Amino acid sequence: MAIDVDQVAREQPPAPGEFPVTVGWTQAAMAARSVLALNTPLNLRMIIESHEPLLIDFRHHAFSWSTPLEDFPVDAVHTHLETVPTSPDAPPFFELPGQDLDGLLWEMGINAFGGEPAFWLSPGERYRLTRWPNLTQHSHNLRQVQMIAVLGNAYASTAELAAYAGVEVSEAQRLINALSLMRILTRSAEAPAATMAPQTAAAKRGSLFARLRKRLGR
Amino acid sequence: MSTGLHMKPVVVEAATTLLTEMNAATGSLTYAALLTDDGFDVARFPAKTDGARFAGMASSMQALGDAVTHELSIGDSEYIIIASGKGHVVQLRVPGQELVLSALFDNDATVGHALAVTRSFAQKMADLLA
């Protein structure tokens, strides 16, 4: 089974006041993942040093934070993280619309786990995209676009993805973590490796993507 | 600016009459249409044909003709001729209006005659609307 409920339950954030200060987003990503995966009626409040509180309202798929995502603090010092119970008829956690939660999940997923697999993923899996993220909203680079395009068209493990796209495994892993946290990735232990068509003469000349990037200065 | 000429009954009626006169003026007219710049059929001869598709195509052709003359820096397109074994299409703008007159003549008519007739009736349409 993809989700180990016991493990996730053990990973529940500690009660308010007992929170160990952590640097980085791993704990936050785990908390968000728990709420999303279990579909529990909870909101999240995170206190981060030198920033206003970060509030997440999962029911409305939104977050509220005064720090813009362009200035996302990769080494944020989390001093507090609490779950706030809610219910279907409770008012929103903050004034809507807030910001699209996907943007935050992307940043959290890219930056949590230090390039290692997210704790909810299993070894030996292959991944495939179910839906493209709206990249206009997320800071991204063209290597990530390439990797997402692979996943949109084939099942790939992290290592295979890194090989197809010509990037470090850790960079591919960060993307897998983000897409998985955003719940737009299918995971399969059974899917076989995809086969790329034999290298055509055109492919050997290099891709239009590479040449167009260069031309556009990207 | 003339907008929605195809929706003004007075214009449609005048245009329909004009095309009937055009047919009477020459023995070689097979089909004629007045259409807006953006491809709406205002009137056609014979009146009972469905001119919608042709109107769209003629407007595309007019716009492409202008694009070609501007690309080649030779001014505005004055007329367009499409010649085929069974007839030729002559097409030009109604002066001062966002209207195009497009007419199909059989090959009994010379191109010169077809052009003269089309020009003449385009001007008559312009005079009617002025």
Added chain:
Amino acid sequence: MAEHVILFTGPMGAGKTTAIQSLSEIEVVRTEANNSERHVVDKATTTVALDYGEILVGAQEKVRLYGIPGQKRFNFMWTILKKRAKGMVLLVNSDAPDPLGEMTFFLNEFRELYDRGGVVIGITRSDVVDGPGVADFAEALERTNPGLVIPVFTVDPRLRHQMQNLLLTLVVNIEMRAAFGLAAARPA
């Protein structure tokens, strides 16, 4: 000269002409006429044949950008332009009367471009109006065309950077689909 033809499709008012202008390195060839149906779509002009722009990739390589006229009465132009293209940018404006319907319509109309190349979808004017969001478009896509994993981005067609992102995403998708044997190659 290697040429790659990309077609810009979508309803009138979606921003196809604007998008090509943002991308083109040459002055865009336009075929605009005054719109005589302002009550239907409130735009001063409308494309009646095509838009044409270019990006020169190298001395012997070019990307040609063609825009269709969005109104259905010009669908004979769609037939002509479809044949030349290897991929499609489908733009839909959020403030269209039926944006989700327009997306589905144009996707079906130009399905062969997906089959032999690739498609990306750009939602325009989503900041201007409280219309369907990206999630709604993605959900409609999944419902009407299950299994099609197509990039759907919000874009402002006036912004070169965003249009370049959309175009690059299309190109990489076309190449990946070909690399994994998913696109039915057109005979040379």
